[in-house]
Amino acid sequence: MAHRIVTAAVIIIGNEILSGRTQDTNLRDIAIALGKKGIRIAQARVVPDVEREIVATVNELRVKHDYVLTTGGIGPTHDDITAECIAKAFGVPLIEHPEIAALIRKREVPPHIMASRLRMALVPEGAGLIGNSTGGPPGFYKENVHVLAGIPAVMRAMLEALVPTLTGGDIVQSRSVTVYLGESAIAEPMRVLQVDYPDVDIGSYPFNRDGRFGTTLVARSTDAQRLDEVMTKLAQIIVEAGGTPEYA
Protein backbone atom coordinates (compact mmCIF):
# COMPACT_ATOMS: atom_id res chain seq x y z
CA MET A 1 0.00 0.00 0.00
CA ALA A 2 1.41 3.35 -1.03
CA HIS A 3 1.74 5.90 1.70
CA ARG A 4 1.50 9.56 1.05
CA ILE A 5 2.78 11.97 3.67
CA VAL A 6 1.67 15.53 3.05
CA THR A 7 3.15 18.31 5.18
CA ALA A 8 2.48 21.97 5.78
CA ALA A 9 4.27 24.78 7.56
CA VAL A 10 2.42 27.59 9.31
CA ILE A 11 3.80 31.13 9.48
CA ILE A 12 2.13 33.33 12.10
CA ILE A 13 2.86 36.95 11.21
CA GLY A 14 2.58 39.66 13.82
CA ASN A 15 4.45 41.68 16.41
CA GLU A 16 1.46 41.32 18.75
CA ILE A 17 2.09 37.59 19.14
CA LEU A 18 5.82 38.06 19.84
CA SER A 19 5.21 40.87 22.34
CA GLY A 20 2.72 38.75 24.28
CA ARG A 21 -0.13 41.19 23.67
CA THR A 22 -2.15 38.55 21.80
CA GLN A 23 -2.54 34.85 22.49
CA ASP A 24 -2.38 32.99 19.17
CA THR A 25 -5.09 30.37 18.69
CA ASN A 26 -4.87 30.07 14.91
CA LEU A 27 -2.13 27.44 14.88
CA ARG A 28 -4.28 24.98 16.80
CA ASP A 29 -7.34 25.58 14.60
CA ILE A 30 -5.25 25.10 11.47
CA ALA A 31 -3.60 21.94 12.85
CA ILE A 32 -6.96 20.34 13.62
CA ALA A 33 -8.52 21.26 10.27
CA LEU A 34 -5.52 20.12 8.22
CA GLY A 35 -5.11 16.97 10.33
CA LYS A 36 -8.62 15.82 9.37
CA LYS A 37 -7.61 16.21 5.72
CA GLY A 38 -4.40 14.18 6.12
CA ILE A 39 -2.02 17.15 6.13
CA ARG A 40 0.52 17.28 8.95
CA ILE A 41 1.99 20.50 10.26
CA ALA A 42 5.71 19.86 10.22
CA GLN A 43 6.69 23.17 11.78
CA ALA A 44 5.39 26.60 12.67
CA ARG A 45 7.08 29.97 12.89
CA VAL A 46 6.08 33.20 14.53
CA VAL A 47 7.68 36.17 12.75
CA PRO A 48 7.48 39.93 13.25
CA ASP A 49 5.98 42.45 10.80
CA VAL A 50 9.36 42.83 9.10
CA GLU A 51 9.58 42.39 5.34
CA ARG A 52 12.94 40.64 5.08
CA GLU A 53 11.96 38.14 7.81
CA ILE A 54 8.63 37.30 6.20
CA VAL A 55 10.10 36.99 2.69
CA ALA A 56 12.97 34.78 3.88
CA THR A 57 10.70 32.55 5.94
CA VAL A 58 8.19 32.08 3.11
CA ASN A 59 10.96 31.25 0.64
CA GLU A 60 12.63 28.79 3.02
CA LEU A 61 9.45 26.92 3.85
CA ARG A 62 7.57 26.87 0.53
CA VAL A 63 10.20 24.62 -1.03
CA LYS A 64 10.34 22.28 1.98
CA HIS A 65 6.64 21.55 2.43
CA ASP A 66 3.63 20.73 0.29
CA TYR A 67 1.79 23.72 1.68
CA VAL A 68 2.53 26.91 3.57
CA LEU A 69 -0.23 28.76 5.40
CA THR A 70 0.25 32.26 6.76
CA THR A 71 -1.96 34.17 9.18
CA GLY A 72 -2.06 37.91 9.79
CA GLY A 73 -1.09 41.14 8.10
CA ILE A 74 -3.73 41.38 5.36
CA GLY A 75 -5.76 44.40 6.55
CA PRO A 76 -5.80 47.98 5.22
CA THR A 77 -3.22 49.60 7.52
CA HIS A 78 0.50 50.34 7.18
CA ASP A 79 1.47 47.34 9.34
CA ASP A 80 -0.32 44.93 6.98
CA ILE A 81 2.52 43.91 4.70
CA THR A 82 1.88 40.23 4.02
CA ALA A 83 0.65 40.59 0.40
CA GLU A 84 3.68 42.73 -0.53
CA CYS A 85 5.99 40.20 1.12
CA ILE A 86 4.47 37.23 -0.72
CA ALA A 87 4.82 39.12 -4.02
CA LYS A 88 8.49 39.81 -3.22
CA ALA A 89 9.05 36.20 -2.18
CA PHE A 90 7.82 35.05 -5.61
CA GLY A 91 9.42 37.95 -7.49
CA VAL A 92 6.13 39.13 -9.01
CA PRO A 93 4.39 42.52 -8.88
CA LEU A 94 1.53 43.34 -6.53
CA ILE A 95 -1.63 43.95 -8.55
CA GLU A 96 -5.19 45.02 -7.77
CA HIS A 97 -7.44 41.98 -8.05
CA PRO A 98 -10.60 43.05 -9.94
CA GLU A 99 -12.91 40.68 -8.02
CA ILE A 100 -11.76 41.91 -4.60
CA ALA A 101 -11.80 45.54 -5.74
CA ALA A 102 -15.38 45.15 -7.01
CA LEU A 103 -16.44 43.65 -3.65
CA ILE A 104 -14.81 46.51 -1.73
CA ARG A 105 -16.34 49.17 -4.01
CA LYS A 106 -19.84 47.83 -3.29
CA ARG A 107 -19.82 49.58 0.06
CA GLU A 108 -19.83 53.37 -0.35
CA VAL A 109 -17.32 55.25 1.80
CA PRO A 110 -15.51 58.59 1.46
CA PRO A 111 -12.67 58.53 -1.10
CA HIS A 112 -9.77 58.57 1.39
CA ILE A 113 -11.28 55.60 3.24
CA MET A 114 -11.89 53.78 -0.05
CA ALA A 115 -8.21 54.26 -0.96
CA SER A 116 -7.19 52.50 2.27
CA ARG A 117 -9.78 49.75 1.85
CA LEU A 118 -8.57 49.08 -1.69
CA ARG A 119 -5.18 48.13 -0.25
CA MET A 120 -6.94 44.88 0.67
CA ALA A 121 -7.48 44.20 -3.07
CA LEU A 122 -3.72 44.03 -3.71
CA VAL A 123 -2.42 40.51 -4.30
CA PRO A 124 0.67 39.03 -5.95
CA GLU A 125 0.25 38.62 -9.71
CA GLY A 126 -1.18 35.18 -10.47
CA ALA A 127 -2.81 34.74 -7.07
CA GLY A 128 -6.10 32.88 -6.64
CA LEU A 129 -8.69 33.74 -4.02
CA ILE A 130 -9.71 31.99 -0.79
CA GLY A 131 -13.37 32.47 0.17
CA ASN A 132 -14.40 34.44 3.25
CA SER A 133 -17.96 33.76 4.40
CA THR A 134 -17.79 36.62 6.93
CA GLY A 135 -18.35 39.00 4.00
CA GLY A 136 -14.98 40.75 4.20
CA PRO A 137 -12.30 40.62 1.51
CA PRO A 138 -11.07 37.11 0.63
CA GLY A 139 -7.70 35.57 1.38
CA PHE A 140 -5.46 34.47 -1.48
CA TYR A 141 -2.94 31.87 -2.53
CA LYS A 142 0.12 32.04 -4.74
CA GLU A 143 1.26 28.56 -5.82
CA ASN A 144 1.43 26.55 -2.55
CA VAL A 145 1.40 29.55 -0.18
CA HIS A 146 -2.01 30.29 1.33
CA VAL A 147 -2.58 33.65 2.97
CA LEU A 148 -5.24 33.89 5.69
CA ALA A 149 -6.43 36.64 8.02
CA GLY A 150 -5.15 36.98 11.58
CA ILE A 151 -8.50 37.62 13.30
CA PRO A 152 -9.50 34.12 14.46
CA ALA A 153 -13.14 34.23 13.25
CA VAL A 154 -12.08 35.44 9.80
CA MET A 155 -9.16 32.99 9.70
CA ARG A 156 -11.55 30.11 10.44
CA ALA A 157 -13.93 31.20 7.67
CA MET A 158 -11.04 31.24 5.18
CA LEU A 159 -9.72 27.90 6.46
CA GLU A 160 -13.14 26.35 5.89
CA ALA A 161 -13.07 27.54 2.28
CA LEU A 162 -9.44 26.49 1.79
CA VAL A 163 -9.26 22.96 3.21
CA PRO A 164 -11.53 21.25 0.62
CA THR A 165 -9.26 22.58 -2.15
CA LEU A 166 -6.10 20.98 -0.73
CA THR A 167 -4.85 17.48 -1.52
CA GLY A 168 -4.36 15.46 1.63
CA GLY A 169 -2.37 12.32 2.33
CA ASP A 170 -2.78 9.46 4.76
CA ILE A 171 -4.79 10.62 7.74
CA VAL A 172 -3.06 10.27 11.10
CA GLN A 173 -5.49 8.79 13.60
CA SER A 174 -5.09 9.53 17.26
CA ARG A 175 -6.23 7.59 20.35
CA SER A 176 -5.60 8.41 23.95
CA VAL A 177 -5.82 6.95 27.43
CA THR A 178 -5.45 8.71 30.76
CA VAL A 179 -4.11 7.29 34.00
CA TYR A 180 -3.64 8.83 37.42
CA LEU A 181 -0.03 7.66 37.77
CA GLY A 182 3.18 9.61 37.36
CA GLU A 183 4.96 9.25 34.03
CA SER A 184 7.91 7.49 35.63
CA ALA A 185 5.72 4.57 36.75
CA ILE A 186 5.16 3.55 33.13
CA ALA A 187 8.11 5.14 31.34
CA GLU A 188 10.24 2.01 30.91
CA PRO A 189 7.62 -0.38 29.41
CA MET A 190 6.35 2.48 27.27
CA ARG A 191 9.87 3.02 25.91
CA VAL A 192 10.06 -0.66 24.96
CA LEU A 193 6.64 -0.45 23.31
CA GLN A 194 7.76 2.56 21.26
CA VAL A 195 10.79 0.58 20.04
CA ASP A 196 8.49 -2.29 19.00
CA TYR A 197 6.13 0.09 17.18
CA PRO A 198 8.33 2.67 15.45
CA ASP A 199 5.47 3.45 13.05
CA VAL A 200 3.21 4.56 15.91
CA ASP A 201 4.07 7.85 17.62
CA ILE A 202 3.51 7.41 21.36
CA GLY A 203 3.42 10.62 23.39
CA SER A 204 3.20 10.99 27.15
CA TYR A 205 1.67 14.19 28.56
CA PRO A 206 1.69 14.67 32.32
CA PHE A 207 -0.88 16.94 33.96
CA ASN A 208 -2.12 18.12 37.33
CA ARG A 209 -5.92 18.24 37.42
CA ASP A 210 -7.62 19.41 40.63
CA GLY A 211 -4.48 18.54 42.56
CA ARG A 212 -4.19 15.00 41.12
CA PHE A 213 -1.17 14.12 39.00
CA GLY A 214 -1.80 12.03 35.96
CA THR A 215 -0.58 11.25 32.47
CA THR A 216 -2.35 11.15 29.15
CA LEU A 217 -0.84 8.76 26.65
CA VAL A 218 -1.51 9.57 23.01
CA ALA A 219 -0.84 7.15 20.16
CA ARG A 220 -0.85 8.43 16.58
CA SER A 221 -0.54 6.46 13.37
CA THR A 222 -1.99 6.15 9.89
CA ASP A 223 -2.56 2.40 10.54
CA ALA A 224 -5.67 1.70 12.62
CA GLN A 225 -4.73 -1.92 13.35
CA ARG A 226 -1.28 -1.04 14.69
CA LEU A 227 -2.94 1.70 16.74
CA ASP A 228 -5.38 -0.82 18.26
CA GLU A 229 -2.47 -3.09 19.18
CA VAL A 230 -0.61 -0.23 20.86
CA MET A 231 -3.72 0.86 22.80
CA THR A 232 -4.22 -2.72 24.07
CA LYS A 233 -0.59 -2.87 25.19
CA LEU A 234 -0.77 0.55 26.84
CA ALA A 235 -3.77 -0.66 28.85
CA GLN A 236 -1.73 -3.69 29.97
CA ILE A 237 1.19 -1.44 30.95
CA ILE A 238 -1.11 0.78 33.00
CA VAL A 239 -2.76 -2.16 34.80
CA GLU A 240 0.61 -3.77 35.53
CA ALA A 241 1.79 -0.46 37.07
CA GLY A 242 -1.25 -0.48 39.37
CA GLY A 243 -3.31 2.10 37.50
CA THR A 244 -6.69 2.16 35.83
CA PRO A 245 -6.93 3.16 32.17
CA GLU A 246 -9.53 5.87 31.56
CA TYR A 247 -10.82 6.66 28.08
CA ALA A 248 -12.30 10.04 27.23
Place this chain on the structure above:
Amino acid sequence: MAHRIVTAAVIIIGNEILSGRTQDTNLRDIAIALGKKGIRIAQARVVPDVEREIVATVNELRVKHDYVLTTGGIGPTHDDITAECIAKAFGVPLIEHPEIAALIRKREVPPHIMASRLRMALVPEGAGLIGNSTGGPPGFYKENVHVLAGIPAVMRAMLEALVPTLTGGDIVQSRSVTVYLGESAIAEPMRVLQVDYPDVDIGSYPFNRDGRFGTTLVARSTDAQRLDEVMTKLAQIIVEAGGTPEYA
Protein backbone atom coordinates in the same frame (compact mmCIF):
# COMPACT_ATOMS: atom_id res chain seq x y z
CA MET B 1 22.29 57.91 24.92
CA ALA B 2 23.41 54.35 24.19
CA HIS B 3 20.71 51.92 23.21
CA ARG B 4 20.94 48.27 23.91
CA ILE B 5 18.60 45.92 22.05
CA VAL B 6 18.54 42.43 23.54
CA THR B 7 16.70 39.69 21.66
CA ALA B 8 15.59 36.16 22.38
CA ALA B 9 14.18 33.32 20.31
CA VAL B 10 11.69 30.81 21.72
CA ILE B 11 11.61 27.17 20.60
CA ILE B 12 8.44 25.32 21.51
CA ILE B 13 9.17 21.60 21.34
CA GLY B 14 6.36 19.11 20.99
CA ASN B 15 4.27 17.10 18.54
CA GLU B 16 1.19 17.89 20.64
CA ILE B 17 1.35 21.57 19.68
CA LEU B 18 1.76 20.81 15.96
CA SER B 19 -1.06 18.24 15.95
CA GLY B 20 -3.45 20.70 17.58
CA ARG B 21 -3.96 18.50 20.64
CA THR B 22 -2.54 21.18 22.95
CA GLN B 23 -2.98 24.95 22.85
CA ASP B 24 0.38 26.56 23.60
CA THR B 25 0.27 29.37 26.15
CA ASN B 26 3.96 29.40 27.08
CA LEU B 27 5.05 31.76 24.31
CA ARG B 28 2.83 34.54 25.60
CA ASP B 29 3.93 34.07 29.22
CA ILE B 30 7.57 34.15 28.15
CA ALA B 31 7.04 37.22 25.96
CA ILE B 32 5.45 39.18 28.80
CA ALA B 33 8.08 38.18 31.38
CA LEU B 34 11.04 38.90 29.09
CA GLY B 35 9.45 42.13 27.84
CA LYS B 36 9.41 43.53 31.37
CA LYS B 37 13.13 42.80 31.57
CA GLY B 38 13.91 44.55 28.27
CA ILE B 39 14.36 41.39 26.21
CA ARG B 40 12.42 41.20 22.93
CA ILE B 41 11.32 37.97 21.35
CA ALA B 42 12.55 38.25 17.79
CA GLN B 43 11.05 34.98 16.60
CA ALA B 44 9.50 31.75 17.80
CA ARG B 45 9.47 28.26 16.34
CA VAL B 46 7.32 25.25 17.02
CA VAL B 47 9.22 22.04 16.24
CA PRO B 48 8.33 18.35 16.52
CA ASP B 49 9.98 15.82 18.88
CA VAL B 50 12.57 15.02 16.22
CA GLU B 51 16.25 15.18 17.14
CA ARG B 52 17.66 16.60 13.91
CA GLU B 53 15.02 19.35 13.84
CA ILE B 54 15.63 20.38 17.43
CA VAL B 55 19.42 20.31 17.09
CA ALA B 56 19.37 22.32 13.86
CA THR B 57 16.93 24.89 15.23
CA VAL B 58 18.91 25.40 18.45
CA ASN B 59 22.16 25.80 16.53
CA GLU B 60 20.63 28.23 14.05
CA LEU B 61 19.06 30.45 16.69
CA ARG B 62 21.65 30.46 19.48
CA VAL B 63 24.13 32.33 17.32
CA LYS B 64 21.54 34.85 16.09
CA HIS B 65 20.07 35.95 19.42
CA ASP B 66 21.26 36.91 22.88
CA TYR B 67 19.11 34.20 24.40
CA VAL B 68 17.25 31.09 23.34
CA LEU B 69 14.52 29.63 25.53
CA THR B 70 13.04 26.20 24.88
CA THR B 71 9.90 24.67 26.36
CA GLY B 72 8.94 20.99 26.52
CA GLY B 73 10.52 17.57 26.32
CA ILE B 74 12.32 17.40 29.69
CA GLY B 75 10.29 14.67 31.45
CA PRO B 76 11.21 11.02 32.14
CA THR B 77 9.66 9.34 29.09
CA HIS B 78 11.03 8.23 25.71
CA ASP B 79 9.56 11.27 23.94
CA ASP B 80 11.49 13.67 26.19
CA ILE B 81 14.61 14.27 24.13
CA THR B 82 15.39 17.94 24.71
CA ALA B 83 18.42 17.45 27.01
CA GLU B 84 20.02 14.98 24.56
CA CYS B 85 19.39 17.39 21.70
CA ILE B 86 20.94 20.36 23.50
CA ALA B 87 24.00 18.24 24.31
CA LYS B 88 24.28 17.25 20.63
CA ALA B 89 23.80 20.87 19.53
CA PHE B 90 26.79 21.88 21.68
CA GLY B 91 28.80 18.71 20.95
CA VAL B 92 29.14 17.76 24.61
CA PRO B 93 28.17 14.55 26.45
CA LEU B 94 25.00 14.17 28.48
CA ILE B 95 25.91 13.71 32.14
CA GLU B 96 24.00 13.03 35.35
CA HIS B 97 23.86 16.24 37.37
CA PRO B 98 24.61 15.32 41.03
CA GLU B 99 22.33 18.02 42.47
CA ILE B 100 19.30 16.94 40.40
CA ALA B 101 20.03 13.25 41.04
CA ALA B 102 20.19 13.89 44.81
CA LEU B 103 16.84 15.69 44.69
CA ILE B 104 15.24 12.85 42.73
CA ARG B 105 16.69 10.19 45.07
CA LYS B 106 15.09 11.88 48.09
CA ARG B 107 11.74 10.37 47.16
CA GLU B 108 11.79 6.58 47.52
CA VAL B 109 10.32 4.63 44.61
CA PRO B 110 10.88 1.11 43.20
CA PRO B 111 14.18 0.74 41.30
CA HIS B 112 12.68 0.61 37.77
CA ILE B 113 10.74 3.81 38.45
CA MET B 114 13.86 5.47 39.93
CA ALA B 115 15.77 4.59 36.75
CA SER B 116 13.17 6.45 34.68
CA ARG B 117 13.05 9.40 37.08
CA LEU B 118 16.84 9.73 36.96
CA ARG B 119 16.58 10.44 33.24
CA MET B 120 15.47 13.89 34.41
CA ALA B 121 18.92 14.37 36.02
CA LEU B 122 20.67 14.16 32.64
CA VAL B 123 21.96 17.50 31.37
CA PRO B 124 24.60 18.55 28.83
CA GLU B 125 28.08 18.75 30.36
CA GLY B 126 28.70 22.23 31.72
CA ALA B 127 25.01 23.07 32.19
CA GLY B 128 23.79 25.26 35.06
CA LEU B 129 20.43 24.83 36.78
CA ILE B 130 17.23 26.87 36.63
CA GLY B 131 15.17 26.80 39.84
CA ASN B 132 11.75 25.14 40.00
CA SER B 133 9.64 26.23 42.98
CA THR B 134 7.03 23.55 42.23
CA GLY B 135 9.41 21.02 43.83
CA GLY B 136 10.08 19.00 40.69
CA PRO B 137 13.46 18.69 38.95
CA PRO B 138 14.99 22.01 37.83
CA GLY B 139 15.44 23.28 34.30
CA PHE B 140 18.93 23.96 32.97
CA TYR B 141 20.93 26.25 30.73
CA LYS B 142 23.92 25.63 28.51
CA GLU B 143 25.61 28.91 27.53
CA ASN B 144 22.75 31.13 26.23
CA VAL B 145 20.23 28.32 25.74
CA HIS B 146 17.69 27.99 28.56
CA VAL B 147 15.64 24.83 28.82
CA LEU B 148 12.24 25.02 30.52
CA ALA B 149 9.42 22.55 31.12
CA GLY B 150 6.40 22.33 28.82
CA ILE B 151 3.69 22.12 31.51
CA PRO B 152 2.61 25.76 31.88
CA ALA B 153 2.66 25.92 35.70
CA VAL B 154 6.14 24.39 35.85
CA MET B 155 7.33 26.55 32.95
CA ARG B 156 6.19 29.68 34.79
CA ALA B 157 8.00 28.62 37.97
CA MET B 158 11.23 28.15 36.01
CA LEU B 159 10.72 31.43 34.14
CA GLU B 160 10.37 33.26 37.46
CA ALA B 161 13.72 31.82 38.58
CA LEU B 162 15.37 32.49 35.21
CA VAL B 163 14.40 36.07 34.37
CA PRO B 164 16.33 37.83 37.19
CA THR B 165 19.53 36.09 35.99
CA LEU B 166 19.28 37.49 32.44
CA THR B 167 20.74 40.79 31.26
CA GLY B 168 18.07 42.97 29.70
CA GLY B 169 18.30 45.95 27.39
CA ASP B 170 16.13 48.99 26.82
CA ILE B 171 12.59 48.24 27.89
CA VAL B 172 9.95 48.64 25.19
CA GLN B 173 6.98 50.51 26.60
CA SER B 174 3.56 49.98 25.16
CA ARG B 175 0.46 52.23 25.16
CA SER B 176 -2.86 51.59 23.52
CA VAL B 177 -6.08 53.30 22.55
CA THR B 178 -9.29 51.73 21.30
CA VAL B 179 -11.84 53.23 18.93
CA TYR B 180 -15.08 51.88 17.53
CA LEU B 181 -14.22 52.72 13.93
CA GLY B 182 -13.04 50.45 11.14
CA GLU B 183 -9.31 50.44 10.45
CA SER B 184 -9.79 52.01 7.03
CA ALA B 185 -11.25 55.18 8.57
CA ILE B 186 -7.89 56.02 10.14
CA ALA B 187 -5.44 54.05 8.00
CA GLU B 188 -4.11 56.94 5.91
CA PRO B 189 -3.25 59.46 8.68
CA MET B 190 -1.85 56.59 10.75
CA ARG B 191 0.45 55.63 7.87
CA VAL B 192 1.74 59.21 7.71
CA LEU B 193 2.25 59.22 11.48
CA GLN B 194 4.26 55.98 11.26
CA VAL B 195 6.52 57.58 8.63
CA ASP B 196 7.07 60.57 10.94
CA TYR B 197 7.89 58.32 13.89
CA PRO B 198 9.95 55.42 12.52
CA ASP B 199 11.29 54.74 16.03
CA VAL B 200 7.79 54.05 17.36
CA ASP B 201 6.13 50.83 16.25
CA ILE B 202 2.45 51.56 15.60
CA GLY B 203 0.20 48.52 15.29
CA SER B 204 -3.47 48.41 14.36
CA TYR B 205 -5.55 45.47 15.60
CA PRO B 206 -9.17 45.23 14.45
CA PHE B 207 -11.70 43.32 16.55
CA ASN B 208 -15.38 42.49 16.77
CA ARG B 209 -16.61 42.73 20.34
CA ASP B 210 -20.28 41.95 21.05
CA GLY B 211 -21.10 42.65 17.43
CA ARG B 212 -19.33 46.04 17.33
CA PHE B 213 -16.34 46.49 15.07
CA GLY B 214 -13.43 48.43 16.45
CA THR B 215 -9.68 48.85 16.32
CA THR B 216 -7.06 48.91 19.03
CA LEU B 217 -4.00 50.97 18.19
CA VAL B 218 -0.83 49.99 20.00
CA ALA B 219 2.30 52.15 20.08
CA ARG B 220 5.58 50.63 21.28
CA SER B 221 8.90 52.34 21.84
CA THR B 222 11.80 52.57 24.25
CA ASP B 223 11.36 56.37 24.34
CA ALA B 224 8.50 57.50 26.61
CA GLN B 225 8.43 61.05 25.25
CA ARG B 226 8.11 59.96 21.62
CA LEU B 227 5.42 57.52 22.75
CA ASP B 228 3.48 60.36 24.42
CA GLU B 229 3.68 62.41 21.23
CA VAL B 230 2.38 59.51 19.14
CA MET B 231 -0.49 58.85 21.57
CA THR B 232 -1.53 62.53 21.39
CA LYS B 233 -1.48 62.42 17.60
CA LEU B 234 -3.41 59.15 17.49
CA ALA B 235 -6.12 60.76 19.64
CA GLN B 236 -6.30 63.65 17.15
CA ILE B 237 -6.55 61.22 14.23
CA ILE B 238 -9.39 59.37 15.93
CA VAL B 239 -11.34 62.53 16.75
CA GLU B 240 -10.87 63.88 13.20
CA ALA B 241 -12.27 60.60 11.83
CA GLY B 242 -15.38 61.05 14.02
CA GLY B 243 -14.45 58.53 16.72
CA THR B 244 -13.90 58.68 20.46
CA PRO B 245 -10.58 57.48 21.87
CA GLU B 246 -11.04 54.98 24.72
CA TYR B 247 -8.18 54.10 27.06
CA ALA B 248 -8.12 50.80 28.96
